[in-house]
Amino acid sequence: MALFGNNRSSRNIATGAAAYTPKKSLARKIKDMVLPKRKRKAEDTIAPTSFRVLRTRPYGTAYTPITPGITPAKPTLVVAAPVTIAPTTTAVAATTLVASGSSSSSGDGTNNSTELQKLKKLEETTKNIPRYLFRACSPSSGGGLKGLNTIDGVFPHAFVDANGKRLPNGGHKSIHDIPYQVTRRMAVGHLSGQRPGRTEPTYSQFSSWAATLALVLQYGYSRSSQGGLICVLDRYNLPKHTKVYHCPDMMKAGLCDSPYDHEYLVHGPVEGAGFKAVTVQTLVDMGLYNEIPCVLPHSARYWWGPIQQREWESLFPHKDFSAKQIKNLRKIADQFGKSFALPVLAALVTLDRRKLDKNGKFSEGDLKIFAEVVEDLYIPEEYGTENSIVQPEGVYVQGYPMVAQLVGLLKQLVEYNYGRGVRAKRKIKVEDLSAELGALGLPPGKESLDLQVGGKAAGGILSTSFAFGVSDVPVVAPV
Structure with missing residues (x-):
């Protein structure tokens, strides 16, 4: 109460009123806090407090404090002339935006x-995006439009187009x-399932993918x-x-409103050598869901979003590696073609919770079983480097134990x-083979070796993938 009373007295003084000294009695003090000594005239200018200045003055307008005893000049009201926009200009701009989608929020096209x-x-x-992503879809996905x-x-x-x-x-x-x-509007609309008209610039140019195959298989x-597909892409x-x-x-980057940490958006068509799809019915008929029941819809958990390690361990006991199971899964992975068989098989094998050591690694025995099943497949060396199949710092590995x-x-x-020592052994074998080829009487100085190795023309390259599961090794012709 004293605070408001002091403010009221100081405000009267600032407007030129005579200073008032309250009497000593308590009743007088209370009366002074409620009523001023004399009524304020209507023409008296009231200086606003600093709080109201911050709240009420328009942005960009300088505030001039009022000096006691001086009547401030009346502000001049400036009225801006209205600007008329030609309807034709607006229509042209709107038409351009719809037709090309190349106008920016600032209107200058950039x-x-x-x-x-x-x-x-x-x-x-994008450098930390997983190399392989998965997707489940059907002809009814995306609103049931054809060709998606x-x-x-x-x-x-x-x-x-519409057809x-x-x-x-x-x-x-x-x-x-x-x-x-x-x-931004395109991405938000895509993630929320909103589909604008085909002629609008926000018509979706994205498709949705996931790093977690469990979610894809369960959803598919x-x-x-319904003709559903399980798709995989190689970035x-x-x-x-x-x-x-x-x-x-x-x-x-401000392009969507929620994190959707399980989801990846791909801009543009996904086709060619980096794409492969297999029907869900094919996987069902081959017994995939019998081998890995944890991805069935009536499983203990729907795999949408992350799961804590403790919850995962309580819901699913670990399953030991079985050569029989790995071979059965290899047959299923082969449906995706030789280029995708290895990553798909690895993803299928790791859908079950496996027994790992204290360092989070697979045992030597389990690793040997898996390696023997894929010994005929090419294993990119970059899987073990910074260009891994999945970058730990680029994907939510915590919360996605399968990944x-x-x-x-x-x-x-x-x-x-x-x-x-595999590299050294491979080099020795290649050198020995080169010497044997030289003993066959190949002409010296020949730049390329037109050989038939493993049933394929090598053309100067000796394929060793059949023996080591690695990329082809150049063979130098003896001079």
Whole structure:
């Protein structure tokens, strides 16, 4: 109460009123706190307190304090002349936006510097995207439009016409060719299931993928009778302009509202050597869901989002490696072709919770069983380096124990295949074979060796993948 009373007295003094000294009696003090000594005239100017100045003055207007005893000048009201916008100009701009989608939020056709910086940081995160991603879909996915999800590729809405035929100039080559705000509305609409009209610039140019095969298999099971597909992509072999983005990174860039940490958005068509699809019914008929019942819809858990290690261990006891099971899963993985058989098999094997040592590694016996089943497959050495199948710092491994097992298995497989003197042994064998070829009387100075190795023309390259599961080794012709 004393605070408000002091403010009231100081306000009267500031407006030129005579100073008032309250009497000593308590009743007088209380009366003074409630009523001023004399009524304030209507023409007296009241200086606003500092709090009201901050709250009420318009932005960009300088505040001039009022000096006691001086009447401030009346402010001059400036009225801006109204600006008339020609309807034709607005219509043309709107038509351009719909037709090309190349206008930015600032209206000049380019993203501003802040937006460009966000997109630049987003592009840097693509280096940590998993090499292989999975997707479950069916002809009814994406609103049931034709041509979106096929055995030959996955094509976002903007890249096909109403009849499901590929549009030669559909969509954009990159999100950098799209205005920032348009990309944002497109991504938010895609993730929320909203589908704008085909002619609108926010018509989706994305498709959704996941690093967790468990979620994909569980989601796809109910679509086995609807022509459902289980798809896999290899990011290293996608079309040149097709890019993959992790939703949490897109959220940091301001392009979506929720993290969706299990989901990846792929911009552009997914087809060619970096894509393979198999029908869900084929996997069902081959007994996949009998081998790995934890991914059935009535399993103990629906694999949407992360799971804590303690919960995973309590729901699913670990299963030991079985040569029989691994061989059965290999037959299923072979349905995805030789290029995808190894990563798909590794992903299938690690869907079950496996027994790991205190360092989180598979035992020598389990690793040997797996290595023997895949000894005829090419094992990229980069699986064990910074270009791994899944980057631990680039994916939510914590909370996704199946993905963590997948990463660990492939890295140990690389060490098993390339380490412990394997390189030296391979070099010795190749040198011995080169000497034997020289003894056959090959002409000296021949630049290439036209040989038939393993049933294929080597053309100067001697295939050793049949023996080591590694890439081809150049053979130098003897001089």
